[in-house]
Amino acid sequence: MSLVKIIEYEQASAEVRVVYDDIMKTRGVDWVNNFWKALANDPALLARVWAQVKQVMAPGALDPLVKEMIYVAVSATNGCEYCTYSHTAAARKKGMTDAMFLELMAVVGLANQTNRLANGLRVPVDPQFIPCEARSCRRA
Amino acid sequence: MSLVKIIEYEQASAEVRVVYDDIMKTRGVDWVNNFWKALANDPALLARVWAQVKQVMAPGALDPLVKEMIYVAVSATNGCEYCTYSHTAAARKKGMTDAMFLELMAVVGLANQTNRLANGLRVPVDPQFIPCEARSCRRA
Amino acid sequence: MSLVKIIEYEQASAEVRVVYDDIMKTRGVDWVNNFWKALANDPALLARVWAQVKQVMAPGALDPLVKEMIYVAVSATNGCEYCTYSHTAAARKKGMTDAMFLELMAVVGLANQTNRLANGLRVPVDPQFIPCEARSCRRA
Amino acid sequence: MSLVKIIEYEQASAEVRVVYDDIMKTRGVDWVNNFWKALANDPALLARVWAQVKQVMAPGALDPLVKEMIYVAVSATNGCEYCTYSHTAAARKKGMTDAMFLELMAVVGLANQTNRLANGLRVPVDPQFIPCEARSCRRA
Amino acid sequence: MSLVKIIEYEQASAEVRVVYDDIMKTRGVDWVNNFWKALANDPALLARVWAQVKQVMAPGALDPLVKEMIYVAVSATNGCEYCTYSHTAAARKKGMTDAMFLELMAVVGLANQTNRLANGLRVPVDPQFIPCEARSCRRA
Amino acid sequence: MSLVKIIEYEQASAEVRVVYDDIMKTRGVDWVNNFWKALANDPALLARVWAQVKQVMAPGALDPLVKEMIYVAVSATNGCEYCTYSHTAAARKKGMTDAMFLELMAVVGLANQTNRLANGLRVPVDPQFIPCEARSCRRA
Numbered sequence A, B, C, D, E, F: 001m002s003l004v005k006i007i008e009y010e011q012a013s014a015e016v017r018v019v020y021d022d023i024m025k026t027r028g029v030d031w032v033n034n035f036w037k038a039l040a041n042d043p044a045l046l047a048r049v050w051a052q053v054k055q056v057m058a059p060g061a062l063d064p065l066v067k068e069m070i071y072v073a074v075s076a077t078n079g080c081e082y083c084t085y086s087h088t089a090a091a092r093k094k095g096m097t098d099a100m101f102l103e104l105m106a107v108v109g110l111a112n113q114t115n116r117l118a119n120g121l122r123v124p125v126d127p128q129f130i131p132c133e134a135r136s137c138r139r140a
Helices: A014-027 A034-039 A043-056 A064-078 A081-093 A098-121 B014-027 B034-039 B043-056 B064-078 B081-093 B098-121 C014-027 C034-039 C043-056 C064-078 C081-093 C098-121 D014-027 D034-039 D043-056 D064-078 D081-093 D098-121 E014-027 E034-039 E043-056 E064-078 E081-093 E098-121 F014-027 F034-039 F043-056 F064-078 F081-093 F098-121
Strands: none
Touching: A014 A034, A014 A043, A034 A043, A034 A081, A034 B098, A043 B098, A043 C098, A043 F043, A064 A081, A064 A098, A064 B064, A064 B098, A064 D098, A081 A098, A081 B098, A098 B034, A098 B043, A098 B064, A098 B081, A098 D064, A098 D098, A098 E043, B014 B034, B014 B043, B034 B043, B034 B081, B043 D098, B043 E043, B064 B081, B064 B098, B064 C098, B081 B098, B098 C064, B098 C098, B098 F043, C014 C034, C014 C043, C034 C043, C034 C081, C034 F098, C043 D043, C043 E098, C043 F098, C064 C081, C064 C098, C064 F064, C064 F098, C081 C098, C081 F098, C098 F034, C098 F043, C098 F064, C098 F081, D014 D034, D014 D043, D034 D043, D034 D081, D034 E098, D043 E098, D043 F098, D064 D081, D064 D098, D064 E064, D064 E098, D081 D098, D081 E098, D098 E034, D098 E043, D098 E064, D098 E081, E014 E034, E014 E043, E034 E043, E034 E081, E064 E081, E064 E098, E064 F098, E081 E098, E098 F064, E098 F098, F014 F034, F014 F043, F034 F043, F034 F081, F064 F081, F064 F098, F081 F098
């Protein structure tokens, strides 16, 4: 029950197919998921978001599996159904076990709890947590 | 400008000091941060939340640094100022570099963006993302 | 699977029918959507929320279509399924094209991303952004 | 550092003063808090929001103190600083003790935790939780 | 379409059954809802979350029905479908009438509205709302 | 009290200065705001986010002022302090009057209220709101 058309490969313009092809090649899969088929209604949006996902989720200072788990953490926090399913699937493909998934959820649940305790009690930030730059101190 | 008293070690009951002592010992530090000093107004709440943090954040299927970064991801998503400062400090202590922190933020930002694109366009979940248990299929 | 009864026109009290009639007349339609039929379980709540919607969404300093798009932006940000469907439909009826809808979503996605970058990095507000009233300055 | 002018009683139009007077009289206080002084930049918005607060927060099926605590629960969940301070103050005035406040926060924290566990694991709703109306069953 | 297995009593380990039995006994029911059957994939998580729910939701400074309504308020604010159904059912079982539920929703709706007005206009916190401890004043 | 260094133009690398220069030129201003100076700690992130903002916020199917107001709506909903200040300033520069700002806030407040009423009552989506593509119907 999408609010825009789901654009299949066969119906897609050449411009859109280039992105679809790159998604499949980058991920080593032979299908494109609905998220991209919905974005394809605006080819510039599709290209822009995909370029960003491709760059941000690539190996870097953080491991790709860690990045997928962070994505799941945000999606569960926001209650995004589509994103929780899709990024949990992606994380599993990259090696997330049941034990890792449940531990991830335990951290997400706990963080959402203590976030509200801190917000609700209006706990003042300890000066020790503020980085040196901001406090004009010197790191030895 | 806390909404409850910040209970210092000197003012704390024996029951509360047991928790403060365990926090300092577990973390290898000689001070207790304000979050716990605020919770200490309800010693049962303090003990319960600390027991949970101690258990969930310990090494397990996930690395403690990964857990701290997940905590930061949730806190930034929720806009919790106290938690963002405290868990970023904790993550840095466990080895998070500037490059890792910025990459973490890039993933958090991206996930928050695509969460809303999926929600706003009401993209239907691809059957491929639904685990076998739920679809009554068999893993080979 | 509503948590309260969906009250149809035929079952509605005279007090509720007055609101239903006004909704249909104001919008130039011959049916009432489920949101109001759910609120009708508390006729005072129904009347109060409808009076507010009628007043706030009317033409004013902002164009009604712009208002509907702002409504969609908030609903997509909050992940409210019902509201995203209903206000997207309303916006389309007021002239929102596919191109406008996708551009709206692009802004919503981007804002949700940069909101978290600003929150997560704890970027200090530039004094230039604080209005004169608050800074005791003078506009020339 | 408000984004609109804070309109003091002395500067206020007659239309605005009527609302300020009603706020003070209804609450039995001799001052008006900043929230209303900010809304006063749009007298219709001020009158509409105040009429709503006055009606919704009055005694009804729920006790006014319970309502204030629900308000605090929502405000802490959303991380609204102003609202957390103002409604905690209001709840204290209506009799909320330290013990009640901390217990309220414990429930808020817990609910925010389990909300994400349910969202993240995508737990299916048990049919037993769906009311009879929706399931076409009969209450004996 | 859960992301983890729903573990039925018959399939559960002895460790998990102890928790299931305690849930049923504490609540005076003869079935366990899906939330716990999903958490059971991590027996330590199950035990920890249940211990917390059992302790926090028990009678204390606040009435159990009030606590359930606060739970519903948070769940509706976060848009958690599972939690809204399950805790509304629990609140109804503890005596929440239709009138109370609708009044609860009215407060939740209102708080979500004024939270954004305060956030959007950046209304400064009135010093009167800041408790004495924080302002170094004295309560007579 | 930023969590990363605020990188001034003088300290910036050539790569970062290119972006700073483009920001100033595109906006017709002679200064760069802190958001970008914080992102500059990761030059690739800076370039990527700026490219996106530049493209998305440019005139298109929607007017740039409308886009800024949508940005403010999202930022107020999320409670992002930095973003609310910066995009309100941007919207004012593009012509948003006090009346428009207050009307914008009225819509944002209302949408946040009805989002929770729909979520909390679990109102079923009316089939009339589901677009033809999804319902396999035909537009005449």
